[in-house]
Amino acid sequence: MSTLDVLEKPDETGSTDRPGTVNDFSIVVATVNGSGSQTANGLLVRAAFKMGIPVNPKNLFPSNISGLPTWYIIRLNKDGYTARRESSEILVAFNPATAEEDLANLVPGGVCIYPDDINFASPRADVTMYAVPAKEIMKQAEIDPKLRDHVRNMVYVGALAHLLGFEVDELRDGLMYHFKGKVKPVDMNMNVVLSTMEWAAANLVKSDPYRIERMDGTNGLIMIDGNTAGALGAIFGGVTFAAWYPITPSTSLVDGLNAYLPKLRPAQDGVNDYAIVQAEDELAAIGMVLGAGWAGARSMTATSGPGISLMTEFAGMGYFAEIPGVIWDIQRVGPSTGLPTRTSQADLLPVYFLGHGDTRHVVLLPGNMKECFEFGWRAFDLAERLQTPVFVLSDLDLGMNSWMTEPFEYPDQPLDRGKVLTKEDLDNLNGQWGRFEDVDGDGIPYRTLPGNKHPNSAYFTRGTGHNTQAVYSERPDDWEQNLKRLEKKHETARTIVPKAVVDRREGAEIGIIAYGSTHDAIDEARDQLRAQGIETSFCRVRALPFENTLREFIDTHKRLYVVELSMEAQLRSLIRLYAPDRSMDLLSLAHLDGLPLTANYVRNGILELENK
Amino acid sequence: MSTLDVLEKPDETGSTDRPGTVNDFSIVVATVNGSGSQTANGLLVRAAFKMGIPVNPKNLFPSNISGLPTWYIIRLNKDGYTARRESSEILVAFNPATAEEDLANLVPGGVCIYPDDINFASPRADVTMYAVPAKEIMKQAEIDPKLRDHVRNMVYVGALAHLLGFEVDELRDGLMYHFKGKVKPVDMNMNVVLSTMEWAAANLVKSDPYRIERMDGTNGLIMIDGNTAGALGAIFGGVTFAAWYPITPSTSLVDGLNAYLPKLRPAQDGVNDYAIVQAEDELAAIGMVLGAGWAGARSMTATSGPGISLMTEFAGMGYFAEIPGVIWDIQRVGPSTGLPTRTSQADLLPVYFLGHGDTRHVVLLPGNMKECFEFGWRAFDLAERLQTPVFVLSDLDLGMNSWMTEPFEYPDQPLDRGKVLTKEDLDNLNGQWGRFEDVDGDGIPYRTLPGNKHPNSAYFTRGTGHNTQAVYSERPDDWEQNLKRLEKKHETARTIVPKAVVDRREGAEIGIIAYGSTHDAIDEARDQLRAQGIETSFCRVRALPFENTLREFIDTHKRLYVVELSMEAQLRSLIRLYAPDRSMDLLSLAHLDGLPLTANYVRNGILELENK
Amino acid sequence: MVATATQTEGRRDKVNLIGLEKGDYRGRPSTLCSGCGHDSISSQIISVAWELSLKPYEVIKMSGIGCSSKSPAYFLNRSHGFNALHGRMPSVVTGASLANRSLVPIAVSGDGDTGSIGLGQYKHLLRRNVPMVYIIENNGVYGLTKGQFSATADVGQKLKYAGVNELPPIDLCLEAIAADCGFVARSFSGDAKQVRELLKAAISFNGTAVIDIISPCVTFNNHEESTKSYPYGKANEEPLHDITFIPKYDEISVDYEPGEQITVQMHGGPAIRLKKIDREYDPTDKMSAIKLLLEAESNQDFVTGLIYFDEKRGTIQDVLSLDQTPLAELPAERIRPSREALAKLNAELA
Amino acid sequence: MVATATQTEGRRDKVNLIGLEKGDYRGRPSTLCSGCGHDSISSQIISVAWELSLKPYEVIKMSGIGCSSKSPAYFLNRSHGFNALHGRMPSVVTGASLANRSLVPIAVSGDGDTGSIGLGQYKHLLRRNVPMVYIIENNGVYGLTKGQFSATADVGQKLKYAGVNELPPIDLCLEAIAADCGFVARSFSGDAKQVRELLKAAISFNGTAVIDIISPCVTFNNHEESTKSYPYGKANEEPLHDITFIPKYDEISVDYEPGEQITVQMHGGPAIRLKKIDREYDPTDKMSAIKLLLEAESNQDFVTGLIYFDEKRGTIQDVLSLDQTPLAELPAERIRPSREALAKLNAELA
């Protein structure tokens, strides 16, 4: 079973997507998962990054623990285009089970590096083949036979170092970083790298044109994955409570909390100022989050599709009972269990409307590492300001792959704890207040926290109908007024959520609208289209409900292409409902096969529809 | 706490909704719930029905078991208009706790019947007041003091019989029906009715104009509630398995199964040919339904909003793994626990998209008793034909109130068990088949049932990605092709779900679109509008996905009013997505306060928007 | 779990030690059926809170969905309340208790809420030992949805609505013991004194304290043969012992008679005195507790009292080494790391 | 639950009594880690199914989500399978079993799938006594999500990923007994013979048969100190008895020695022979079973074998008085009432 024959489907006819040879190609590493290739692959990415070459990897891994094929695609691009491409130039064929197919799918003129114990039934003349005697090299390097499996992948690192020019110092540095300075494993791994390089120098004749060169395309940047960025953002947002249930691809977000909280908020006298609870399931996780949010903690969870489905009932309660909480959804392919290790943007519409009855949520849509960090803290401010669950929709591509980014910026505003009445406030009000009164005309009521010592502070939280005093009510007018206030609150949310990011180009009639992880492919496609004489503007929305930036963008473009990784064009649907007058000008470029978007898809899609 | 002051909000200014006096008014009975007034109220409804007078009650009951105010509104209308009205003419003020407010809200010229131990602080001169000595009458009638509470409500039945003209024979018949022919309780109740009538004849001077008269407006009709009708439909659809968890207002649907299955499919030799399981919750209920549907049973559940939310994950799995099952959602007011005893149409959009990822369901939308019955059996045919969960969205108003209807019609087609391959079929195919192959080009694959003896019959059902052979696959093309086939299947569904019902009027520029229980109010409003010179056509959709009838209707009207009981205009949203080109002509008349729709709301809403 | 439990020592003053009248502990008028067992439990909660001089602002009232779960609206109006979703109170209280460990959760659930839809959350709450009082108002029936069997209905129990139950009951006390809960009691809403003493002890317990109170549903399950009815309870209750809660152990006076009573010392000072009635019973022995429950079930004995006690396990706060300051009250300086920290982090990631 | 269990009586023929080779019971190639305990359980299932000559079309394979729950894809390719949702297999199998009572569900779950997210469904399934084999492949860890603690992890258990566990384990055998399950066994995936004999007995049991099999996760929880590891299991397993399944009781031969073995007669003919090893143990006594489990937990004894047996309770099919004909196979004439019936009904409602 190979994914690559599809990845490599030559859809690049007439494309401008012809790579160069220096700092401009893609490497696909085919291995078996559980074989430790993550270390080797990460090393390559880090070395390229440290050599100043813009880089972004995409890890296409299977949904099991070990023994199945996995592909890791590294794109290097001197111009900073790092979206996935549909083909790669360099194949590291280290998985015998897929080697044949992987080779068959390589582009003509490509390069194949493989251990010499693989015998291809159909070798290719139009591909440069480098056989590497992996076993022999490890033997020569005197690697303990028991440990050879662990370091075998350093063979292809060494081969690539020799053939393409990864710098040895950067590789060593990378190993030091990875092994946290432990010399022994670093030496052992380097030993294999160097031995391979030595062997290659002696035995391989470089006959392909690809190579990398140090440049300055990554100055001042850092590298991180979106889940860690989100966790760090949450920590700088003052998270005090997290409840979660493990699920790919969200688990590493909570791992990030567990890794960084002890460093950034170290236990004092052995006690922690945060609580992280592994719940028994997602129903419990969100229940705990709402309980903690209600009692005044900055509380969060992270999950993915199936967990979102299980949170439906509580999500509706959080909306209706007006309880803050932050819920990260690292999107993977659904419906159902779907493809747990593949990326998607198809939870957008279900999350916006999550809950039976008339429910609409505030949803943040980070598109890059900085936003994962920023929305990590801002989500708490919004949740407490708006007294409502705030969803943050990331995806597997953002969350689990490493991305270059500018360094994170410190929050530009103090924590916003929202409208909380203290005992003193209540004293000043002579104890007169109503939990669900719209005092300020923004639809957001005031709340008190349990523990408030004022005798009038208490109120009763419930998912049933209530009046402004939080007293049970079945009165039609109470219901309607309350829901109208919630509607007003949603309108207030519209004005304070992160605004869309717009890049306008002179004279562009075409507007592209998207969200999240797809912008790299879109940016690249836009440049390609420009080269073909088609100017486009781009509006990347960053939250639901939509705000005015989107409206203005729509109003100032003739044709609008909504680009997304969803079978049913969910984003387009929501925009159509937001701007019904422009429904027919909102064209859809939507598909979902579990892989990150490519510039090709966007460019070809737009060309096709434009030429119609 | 009185609901009535809102119910009665005099929104009838300039309205044509002025009732007549004979067979054309509404009675509101205000009592305490748990006091047995249901028997008395049902008796009045049945008697009117039997006297040939079109009638429809609306029971506005609280969400507790006993002791809280409850209102029962009976509308009698010789012209067959039986939607709820915003005001009533006759008040039975039998609840001291709300009597004052109830009286205050009565229309001028109205009638108030009350037990003489209520002393109104603000009696009204513009209302005819009849005080009835309830206690004294029961004493005179020699009712056992211990039983007086049970029959006290017969006092207002007697009073109304005398004042309005309910026929004694029909009342007695009704009691015989209610008590299944048991003479003792019938006599005791009749005793109170007759004693009250006797007392009234002697003591009350009729000084109001209202009365009822036998007519022939109900010939050939029957009376039933939608939940019982749905249960009967399911039984005639051959239901063999039901799993459920109690929740208002869906419980009585399963009660209907429990009541009628033993009669219509009596146990043979003490064994049943159906299984009904009270599950531990809704997650389990739908899991059981899908397990049974997978194994070949005609399987169903009934629930309401909170249960729907809990079924989200399994709903997505049913869609993706292509398992038949029928899920009734008797809508009540949400979000969250909301108003459990009030009606709503606001689960439409969440149910259509229920499940994370790209999911869309087949949803049937019954609007009356015949359709509750018909969709009760047809849902199984569609579920098995389409191999998918089919939702039936009813509501509390349809489900729990009694409605007049033509008798039920026997299914016009044999059971459709869908594409199931037997052992013989597989023999003929030489065992060659693929569970998810689109053999017929309609997107619907073939399945086998467990127990099939052919050695190639087995396949593996899963919520994860799979190829046409039901083998696990993460291949991008497998995923995309499978989802596209599901999309095609959804298109097939479009062609076989119940078509919209359209009533066109010559020259109407205005089209009204609605679904479910609201059509009575809409029909009445249309007649009122016609009287004001505004002609309207009406399209009542009966399923999702929408089919061509709606498109044609939209295409042939200038302005389209979408009428619904949802705060967020969910139906309008879905229609906008279906007919984006007409988005701006799709106007919304949507609100939700828990009460059934009135003609006033529709008429005034249209007038207002038309006059703009 | 709570240091606030101090007692008025039987004085019948109008105000308690913190100056509150009993009325200050009342709730809104009940909307339950008159005579419902749940209402008498609410009364006992009010009495006990007043007697113990609980600070209303330190209590939170938690519940799921059901007639029983409505009842927190009918006591302690001055305490915050959270009427959650059906079967999901345990998760909500876990979050709230961790967010603010100085709060004392008094939670009310029903047999449906806990035993059916909520069984998983119940067991996992107990496993975590969230410090709280967990009251199950157990009537063997779904009251609010009008009379279906719950999972605690006895085999052979008859209901007008639902016929005869043939499935074995789930014993929520046995489930609690299996989940390592350290305070497991059964009582009867008709036995006001026992309910009160158990509540006092539960409030002082450092961990989850479960009290499964048979609380008749007068509307749907109160016929004489029903094991969950008033008549049955009145006729058949077999208290294991006469329970008295003693706010401070050292106050225990002279009346000790060997073999006649057991005194269970609690964390932080108080104690529970168990005076023998018929049988010898040591609630600190797990096997005896289980045996008692299994035998009671097979003999249909209605045994009440403190069934199991063991205060050894740490609470979830202990397991998480949680700060004594409520998380909800931590100031911004403590929870948002500094600019310098971020700069350092950025540098590390470069 | 199943009349199809007949045995090859030890014959090592290439085909079994129904003419199938062992290969006919194989599944697809496993995608689990090599050495995973779950794979050896799959092998035993294949062997037993072949030995008992189970008709593949009468078996359904059910599971939830997890590495363990994937394994039904790796045995009995000729049987229908249903890989359901995480923790929700019990409800799906309940529906399937009621729809077609002639099917024999062999279900596989994990400790996370059953003990965490699925605990409520597990308990309610057991309460209903759905006839099936319920295998828990228990490794104390979440394999598929890479090494978090599950609820069966022992106190003090260490994981690279998750640190040290401080919460008490949920004992899924104890939970089963508390839920009145009549066949409760514990085993070790390293003890192939015991697993096989227990499987055979479980397949013949008329009700839910639970086998909690410690099944090491070689990737995340196989270090020597872990109580769920191979090394620990090999070194510490204490079988209660030597188990042999006897297809027909009357075949039991002469070797009866009082005190040395117990023979448990099963519904419909077969029996289980338990030969004493070290201790006297009677699995038909509930209290002994509970005591055994509690002591094993506190002493960290790894006791395996048939822990509890009681075949008295009726299955859910009995409780519902269900027809022997599978509901799925009832013809239209039986399930759709007649035109006349509808006419009569309409008349009644008029």
Ligand SMILES: Cc1ncc(C[n+]2csc(CCOP(=O)(O)OP(=O)(O)O)c2C)c(N)n1
């Ligand atoms: C998810 C969900 N399902 C069903 C219901 C309907 N419901 C309300 S209360 C209740 C049962 C309550 O029983 P119990 O907990 O025993 O409380 P009691 O009323 O007997 O005190 C049910 C099923 C609901 N509110 N939410």
Ligand SMILES: Cc1ncc(C[n+]2csc(CCOP(=O)(O)OP(=O)(O)O)c2C)c(N)n1
């Ligand atoms: C609703 C939901 N939540 C979370 C997950 C992610 N998930 C997959 S397997 C698993 C745990 C499996 O543990 P266990 O049942 O012990 O099986 P094992 O892999 O250890 O055999 C989890 C949490 C999921 N698939 N669905």
Ligand code: SF4
């Ligand atoms: S129905 Fe039963 S449980 Fe509910 S309030 Fe009435 S008596 Fe109490």
Ligand code: SF4
């Ligand atoms: S991760 Fe553990 S449980 Fe999963 S397959 Fe590997 S060894 Fe088995």
Ligand SMILES: [Mg+2]
């Ligand atoms: Mg109950």
Ligand SMILES: [Mg+2]
């Ligand atoms: Mg596990």
